[in-house]
Amino acid sequence: MKIGIIGFGKMGVLHAGILNALDNVQISAIAEKERIITNYIKKIMPHVKIYDDANKMCSQKEIDVVYITTPVYSHFQIAMSCIQNDMNFFMEKPLTTNLDDTKKLCSELTKHDLIHSVGYNRRFVDTFVKAKDLMDNKILGDIYKVKASIYLSSIFSKIPSWRTKKTESGGGVLVDLGSHVIDLLIWYFGRIEEVSGETKSVYSGEVEDFAHMNIEFRNKIKGEFDTSWSIKGYRLPEINVEVFGSNGKLRVTEDFIETDLKNPVPQLDNIQMKISKQSLNTGVPFDLGGPEYAKEDLYMVNCVRNKKQSFVNVFEASKTQSVIQAMYDCAGKGSRKVEYVDQN
Amino acid sequence: MTVQVKVQERWNMLIKTDSILLGDNPFFGVDHLSQERARKKALISQDFNNAINVIKFCYDMGVRGMVVSTHPNLKDLINKIQNNSSLTNKIDFYPILPGFSEYFNMVTQKGIVNSINEILSPAGFGNKIKILTKSGLGIVRKDLYQIFKVIIDVDLLQLQGTKVKTVFLHEIITDLAISFNAKNLLEIFKDHLADKHKAKAGLVTKNFPRLVDKLNEWNLEIPEIMTSFNKVGFQMNPNRKECENALNRYKGSVVAMSVLAAGYIKPKEAYEYILSQPQLGKCVIGISTIEHAKETFSLFLN
Secondary structure (H helix, E strand, C coil): CCEEEEECCCHHHHHHHHHHHCCCCCEEECCCCHHHHHHHHHCCHHHHECCCCCCCCCHHCCCCCCEECHHHHHHHHHHHHHCCCCEEECCCCCCCCCCCHHHHHHHHHHHCCEEEECCCCCHCCCCHHHHHHHCCCCCCCCCCEEEEEECCEECCCCCCCCCHHHHCCCHHHHHHHHHHHHHHHHHHHHEEEEEEEEEEEECCCCCCCCEEEEECCCCCEEEEEEEECCCCCCCCCCCEEEEEEEEEEEEEECCCEEEEEEECCCCCCCEEEEEEHHHHHCCCCCCCCCCHHHHHHHHHHHHHHCCCCCCHHHHHHHHHHHHHHHHHHHHHCCCCCCCCCCCC | CCHHHHHHHHHHHHHHCCCCEEEHHHHHHHCCCHHHHHHHHHHCCCCCHHHHHHHHHHHCCCCCEEECCCCCCCHHHHHHHHCCCCCCCCCEEEECCCCCHHHHHHHHHHHHHHHHHHHHHHHHHHHHHHHHHCCCCHHCCCHHHHHHHHHHHHHHHHCCCCCCEEEEHHHHHHHHHHHHCCHHHHHHHHHHHHHCCCCCCEEEEHHHHHHHHHHHHHHHCCCCCECCCCCCCCCCEEEECCCHHHHHCCCCCCEEECCCCCCCHHHHHHHHHHCCCCCEEEECCCCCCCCHHHHHCCCCCC
């Protein structure tokens, strides 16, 4: 399988490193404008075709799938180019800088039969996968409440980056880190119906460094969600999801699942359990940056090979984009219904 | 001979050959079992007094080497060790570089090219680079290999005046080199360390079998590889069996890390597995407190 990478920054290098190491997969083209990077690529991978223009790469029929790993502000235009050239694609999260662009992508996609996937890779973290399995098997009984957060110690002064320019990033911590958790919550509990809450910028000026939201799911589960990239003590991004049901409580992080149940369930040996990531570990063909990236890339490659649509496709990811848009619209102004691209 | 006697003999042999190395992660609040536990540890370990007590205890038990990541506060820890009269110049250091989380955060926020510019600016490493290189920033800026060498030199400044045995390349760079077939990058690393720092080159990897096969294919001799080895196969890719098999194909010395699978396996069980693998040349042990040290070493005392 031949893969093209658009944008050879941190995420482009990481995906390319994993993909190139998989059996029968080869990075055959890279679109990147920075000379210092393309000169190095030419030295170590002379067989790789270098493009200045991403659109040109999207029309190359010998490429099986394109990875879009550029900053968010260029996602829409490149993804549109892929769709119009009937090119399968993977794009990093979040989808676009605004919901209108997401709607246009979804509308165009309905006219083309393509495999597409979005980089919400927490769906491939062992603990989050196991937690979904346990909840789908009703170990908590009827779920009525969820509290979720994601924190990172990253921004404590204004940084000169596209990430802190609203028109280029689409927002701050909510869309950057927060979108991972919103995607997980939608995966776990279905569509979010209504949101209310606040955002606050302390360091980043145009975009928020803190966000706190109340959410209500279509199935009436109530929730709270909190995020910041400006809190001390979080060397790595850290997700915490606590779920409360009629049969007790489940807590899941990247590192472990904890349960405290009222009545025993066949899926667990005890009502109070701690399941660590080590016990769920299975190994991956090639680990670079964490096993979830390898699992995500292997999954995408298999989707393209087997012509099977990804479960983290653009339509699925558009739900998160819709929720984030509603969150920005409602911040400090009361509650807001979420307007989905597809209301069904 | 019982299993316990065999394990003790092997431990004694590793101690005698300076092959038990102390890891520095617990002293910087890094904990791969749980980030939550790491945060709690970081709060109690900021002044390094606990670290010095642990290092002294381990030294008295025969440990002579320490694996260190080029963390922003590493220089403070090194100074504490060197200023302690019972430890001055008695510890051999095995650094892992580049200090990846520092560069990783910079690249996340600013992109690769802006990060390179910042590293090479006077406010970044610019002034240090002037001391280190005769070629000047103009030439460095145009060549990623030159930038790579400068980052090695700058990171090693933190260890100036100490005994550095082997310098290990961070797993992300090693594993990218495997995937992109970048033999040249590893050769430059090895040669630069030998020529400029008179140190041996080692590699850290999360893909041990792949690395061994690549080194054999490239006919490139790297004397030491640091990689995860533990009874549950945690961070052993693609799986424990293939990693064990690859030990027979590697001519150098393997430094086992994550031997407790980040605290998941009980020490007795963990070390019984590690010490029963005769091809493992060195072993990194992670110890956070004196109590933890006593518990670990008691496993190997008669």
